[in-house]
Amino acid sequence: MNHKLKIALYEPDIPQNTAAIIRTCACLGAKLEIIEPCGFLPSDKRFKRVVMDYMDWDKIDLYQSSEHFFNAKKNQRIVLMTTKASISYTKFKFDKNDTILFGRESAGVPEKVHKLINDRLKIPMNENTRSLNIASSVAIVLAESLRQSKLI
Incomplete structure (x- = not known):
């Protein structure tokens, strides 16, 4: 089995943030998963400017909807990063097979998604x-989860 931490983005709406996250995942060896719809097209100039040559569609899984995402993940642990959580990411034991889900920049994730996930964490501020900016949040949490999983 291929053990690789996964970062999932729920309906991202800011192209520069998604592009920066693609670069972070490429550099740190995490798999990126995007739950559609996105609030931009891959042809967006702002996206292309930040993603540069780090874009590799073969290394990104796209899900047509949150229903498709959760059906594909039914036997896997999903960890939601949210400002509404009470537990710090530093107090949590990440596993190398986790999928760490980040909400939409403008609205997070809907309540129905919150209810589907047992593990909800925050970055203390x-x-x-x-x-925090979502790209910064991904980098912070991904680095800690990789450290804990001894994948870096």
Whole structure:
């Protein structure tokens, strides 16, 4: 079995963020999964400018909807990163087969997705701050999960 941490993006809507996450996953050896629909096209100039030559569609799994995603993952652990969680990602034991799901930049994930996932984590932040950029969040959590799984 191929053990590779997976980063999943729920209906991403900012092309530069998705492109930066593609680069992060390529550089750190994580699999990227995108749950459609996206709020942009791959031909978007902003996307192309950031993704540069790191784009490889063979290394990205696309899911037509959240239903397709959850059906494909029914026997796998999904970890949701959300500002609504109470547990810090540093207090969690990641596994090398985890899929770490990040919500849409503008709205996170809907309540129905929250209810499907048992493991919900947050990145602790200073008070009076709303959220980190999703590309920064992916890099922070991916690095920790790779460290814990001894994949880097």
